[in-house]
Amino acid sequence: MTLTLRPPSTMAAMLLLTLAFFATTALSETLKAPEGEVILTVTGNVHVTNAMDKAEFDLEMLEALPATEFTTSTIWTAGEQTYTGVELKTFLDSLEATGTMIDATAINDYSVEIPISDAVEGGPILAYKSDGAYMSRRDKGPIWLIYPYDQNADYRSETIYSRSIWQLDRLNVK
Amino acid sequence: MAIGANISHDNSLRFRRLRLVVLVIVLGGLATAGLIAVELGGKIRELRQVPRDNIQWNTAQLEVDFLKLRTALDAAIEDPATLDELRKQFDIFYSRVKTLEGSTQTLNLADNPELRTHRHDLEHFLMMTVPLIDSSDAVLIDALPQIDSWIEELVATPRLFALGAVQVMASLSDQQRTEIVELLRRLALVALGVFGALILTLATMTWQRLELSRRAAAISRAGRMRESTLRASLDAIVVIDDQGLITDFNGSAEKIFGFRKDEIIGRKLSETIVPPAFREAHAEGFVRYTSSDTSNIVDQGRLELIAMHRDGHEFPIEVSISETAGETGPAFVSYIRDITEEKRAKAELQQARDDALTAFREKSHFFAVMSHEMRTPLNGIMSALDLMTDDPLTDKQKRYVTIAESSSQVLLGHINDVLLIERLDSGERTAPLAPFRPVALVDAVADSMRPVAGQQNTTVVTEHSGPDACVLGQSRALQQVVMNLLSNAVKFTPSGKVTIRTATRAAGNDEVELAIAVADTGIGISEEDQARIFEDFVTIDSPYERTATGTGLGLGIVRRLVQQMQGEVTCESVHDEGTTFHVTLTLPRAEDEDRPAAASGPARDTAEIAPLDVLVVEDNPINAEVLEAMLLREGHKVSHASDGFEGVHVASRTHFDLILMDVSMPNMNGIKATQEIRASRGLSKNSPIYAVTAHAMPNEVKEFLAAGMAGCVLKPIRPDALRKVLHEVARDQEHGQVTAQPHAPEETDMTNAMLIDLDSLEDIAALLGQERFDAKLDSFATEAEDVLRQIDAAAAAGDLPALQSDAHRLAGSCGVFGAVALHRELQAIEARCKADDKTAALDMAAGLPQTWEATRRALNTARV
Known part of the structure; x- marks a missing residue:
């Protein structure tokens, strides 16, 4: 040295x-600045940003990130559906996020704490499509944090259900 | 053991049944528990994997979102710029209703009619509102009052829905809880059942284990008992398997054989304790062995064998071997005892017995010798008394002499008894058989006893029944038997009556059964005494003991003699009534003889004979004097020599008609003196010489004859016996026979013994068998008579060489047939011929026919 x-x-x-x-x-x-409507804002310990200490994403930017897809049923919907989105882990990695917890908040101001440890490969995704269609606000869109409930029994718990936040628009990494 | 096995069999059967039942219970319980567990697991999973969202939250949130929507609507009515906020709140409410719809669908909340109505109202509102919200701002602004009115209508619905949902959820939870409790209760029951079954199983197994350990303990106890039995056994126990390998070896075996158990187990019996000399036989026996039935070793009781100690010494053992079932095949259990000590003790015992017997014989012999020695002086006393009666005596003196004589007589009887017993016990040859009539014999004995009996007022009666048969037997012995029994009876029956009964009966063609009973009316013999009266030296205590004299040998002699004749003697007695002795004999029938057999008492030879010159050679002055006195009384002339040497000297100078020669003398004994006289050229060289001796055993007599004596006179000398010899000599002189020759004797054992050697004869008889022996005797007799005729002819012709060869020839045959007297004379003739002494040879030859005649008769007796 x-x-x-x-x-x-x-x-x-x-x-x-x-x-x-x-x-x-x-x-x-x-990050490049969002061109469309901002649908997700990430604050806190993120090292990749496109505004003052925060990262703002429009749908196009989200879709630019590597997508993941799985089919599962949920307790809130009837029958199985195929969800498409960015894995939480991929998403956080892309922002070089560091920390242990994430405060996730929805448009309806529902808020829940999610441990960063949930962000694993084969774990939850920031879904923006259901059965190939973009999800509207009325359909828990535009972003719904979906866990692969059918694939892993551990995800069929009340805690995980409470973390399955829909109409997600804010994340704060801490 | 068999009962125990039945019990344990029953037990194991019960065990199996019980085990099956328990198994079924446990398995059933487990299956049920399993099913319940699966069900419960499902429930638990159901609980864990929450199948629905938090309905309460969502329904509560529905109300919140509804209020927010209402606020946003109010704001939009005031200020149309907030239309987007209205749209957002509408979307949120819409989303909430849809979410609830999904949730209620999942939960079938819609089954509740109230909730369904509420939900329907909500959906209806949304359906009506959506087109308006999605319209342009202008249209929406216009529709706002309409929407507000709908909201006003709906204002209670979200709350009611929320309440209803909460109620439904609560009852659902209750139901779920009840289900779980029920499941748990069932599980608890099943668990209890399974637990019970397990307890039962455990108990069963414990009991079984206890039972098993109890049985194991019993088996090990039995094993230990067997072990300790083996260990404690005094006998050595050696077990071998069917290969001959030692499988067990107890402590006693270790002691006896010197091998330690651990070093001998597994080794071959034949290489350890079987001595090398027997190993091959042992191995062969082992190979041959198939079963104890054919074995001469196994299961054959006690056997005596030889075994070998570890140190190599061999010793006798007593062994008993039995077959038993071993682990792999038959096994053999040997019980072994070291009998070295026993053998030694037995040998010692035998030695002790032999020593005692020898001592007894020596004592008996000493007794006999003593008796002989006593008889010699007694002879002197009796002879002196006899002579004394010839002199004139005062009455008093006569009485004393009579007492002395009768006492001497009794003493002599005792001595003779002892000698007879000794002779019988020493197993001497029995007397030759001679024909006699028992009835006459008994009469004669009775007659001889009458004077004695008469002295104490006792009458002697004889009674005879059955034929007066003539039998062949030992008349002397029978005479002695009857005499002893009769004198006994007389002795114990003073002033009474003694009856002698004879009964003869033909037994078969050739034999006569003779029964003699001697019954007295005396004091009787007690029962305990009856058992021992036939023993030696037994005298029975009685009031008459002082008067009844006896050695106690009388009945002992009777017993021996009767036994010798293969007869039987018994005694029956009633106290104070009398005693009866029974003698039974079975004797061969004999041809009637012309001679009266019962003439046992020697007839007194009263004929006067010419005075003879007699030389008495005797070292004992008293005996010599007595003998001289006897001869002088008979009117003979007597010379005396005090020993053999002097006797030879005197005989050479003077011719004597008879020489009476004592046998045992100092300087030169009678036999030597006789040989000297015969070998000399003295004047008495051919005079008959008679031995005077107390020793008259057959072999001694043989020696006398061989020395050249003509016969013998037994001490103590009885005048009768002496007179007989004098008569014989006188008769021979009258016939001109002056040569030494045996007198023609009475039919007595002694004279027969002088003529023939019974030993040789019996040996030949035994060798040839009676038939051939008889034939040989016949041919010998024929030959003897032939040769004697030739000798006579040769003598007449004075042909010495012919005489010599004939004499030699016949002497040989005589030697074979034990005709000792004839043999001696023939040898003497042969010797004379050789010496060319014609006169002597011819003299001797002249005497041969007489000797032959006597010999022939003796041989005939011996033949029967």
Whole structure:
């Protein structure tokens, strides 16, 4: 490493320089600004942003992220449906989010705390399509956090149901 | 054991049945519990995986959202700029209603008619409102009052719906809880059942285990008992299997054989305790063995065998082997005892018995010798008394002499008894058989006893029944038997009556059964005494004991003699009434003889004979004096020599008609002296010489004859016996026969014994068998008579060589047939011929016919 055999003053200078370099790099990961209606705003410990300390997404931006699809029944709907969306894990990773919890809040102001640990591969998705159709506000859209209930029995619990927030429009990572 | 097995069999049957029942219960319980558990599991899963949303929240939220919508509507009526907010709140309410619809659909909440109505009202509102909301702002603004009016109508509905839903949910929860409780209760019951069954199973198993351990304990106890039995057994116990390998070896076996159990187990019996010499036989026996039925070892009781100790020494054992079932095949259990000690003890016992017998014989022999020694001085006493009566005596003296004589007589009788017993016990040859008439014999004995009986007023009566048969037997012995019984009876029957009965009866063609009973009217013999009266030296206590004298040998002699004749003697007695002795004999019938057989008492030879010159060679002065006195009384001339040496000297100078030669003398004994006299050229060299001795055993007599004696006179010398010898010598002189020769004797054992050697004869008889022996005797007699005629002829012709060869020839045959007297004479003739002593040879030859005649008679007796 370059740190060896340097006087302390020099070392401090070097450290500052290095931090400045990293900060520049982080800033360079800026999201493009949303062009359509903003349907989801992420605040808190996210390092990829497109506004002041927050990341705003329109539907197009969400769809640009890698999509995941699974078919499941829910307790709120009749019969099975195929949901399409971005895995929570993929979504948070793309924002370089750090922390343990997420405060998720809906348009109707329903709010629930979701541990970051829920964000796993094969875990919940930020669904924007149901059976191939975009979900309207009347249909729990535009974004519904859906867990693959049928695939994993652990997801058929009251806690998970309470985290299955629909009409989601705000996330705060902490 | 068999009952125990039945019980355990019953037990195991019961066990099996019980086990089956328990198994069914447990399995049934488990299956039920399983089913319930599955059901319960489902329920639990159902509970865990909540199948519905929080309805209460949603219904409560419905009211909130409805209020928000109403507020937004009011705001929009005031200010149309807030139309978007109205639209948003409408969407939220719409979404809420739809959500509830989904939820209620899932839950069949709609079954509740009230809720259905409410939901229907809500849906109707939405259906009516949606087109208006979705219209342009203008249209919507116009419709706002209409929407407001609908909302006013609907204002209570969300709340009522929420309440109804809560109620339905509550009852649903109740129902669910009841179901779960019911399930739990059933599960608890089943669990209880299963638990009970398990307890039962446990109990059964515990009981079974206890039973099993009890049985195991019993088995091990039995095993230990067997072990300790084996260990404690005094006998060595060795078990081998069918391969001959030792499988068990107890403590006693260790002690006896010196092997430790652990080092001998598994080794072959034949390589350990079977001695090398028997190993092959043992192995063969083992291979041959099929079953104990055919074995001469197994199950054959106690056997005596030889075993080997670990250190190699062999010792005798007593063993009993039995077959039993082993683990792999037959096994053999041997019970073994070391009998070394027993054998030794037995040998010691035998030795002790032999020693005792020897001691007894020695004592008996000593007794006999003593008796002999006593007889010699007694001879002197009796002879002196006899002589004394010839002198004139005062009455008093006569009485004393009579007492002395009768006492001497009694003493002599005792001595003779002892000697007879000794002779009978020493197993000497029995006397040869001779024909006699028992009736006459009994009469004679009775006659001889009458004077004695008369002295104490006792009468002796004889009674005879049956034919007066003539039988062949030992008349002397029978005479002695009758005499002893009769004198006994007389002795114990003073002033009474003694009856002798004889009864003869033909038994078969050739035999006569003779019964003799001697009955007295005396004091009787008690029963306990009857058992022992035939023993030696037994005298019965009685008031007459002082007068009744006896050695106690009388009945002992009777018993021996009767037994010797294969007869039987018994005694019956009633106290104070009398005693009867019974003698029964079975004797062969004999041809009637012309001679009276009963003439047992030697007839007194009263004929006067010419005075003889007699030389008495005797070292004992008293005996010599007595003998001289006897001879002088008979009118003979007597010379005396005090020992053999002097006897030879005197005999050479003087011719004597008779020489009486004592046998045991100092310096030179009678036999040696006789040989000297015969071998000398003295004047008495051919005079008859008679041995005077107390020892008259057959082999001694043989020796006398061999030395050249003519016969013998037994000490103590009785005048009768002496007179007989004198008569014989005188008669021989009258016939001109002056050569030494055996006198023609009475039919007595002794004289027969002098003529023939009974030993040789019996040996030959045994060798040839009676028939051939008789034939041989006949041919010998024929030969003897032939040769004697030739000798006579040769003598007449004075042909010495012919005489010598004939004598030699006949001497050989005589030797074979034990005709010792003839043999001796023939040898003497042969010797004379060789010496060319013609006179002597011819003299001797002249005497041969007489010797032959006597020999022939003796042989005939011996033949029967």
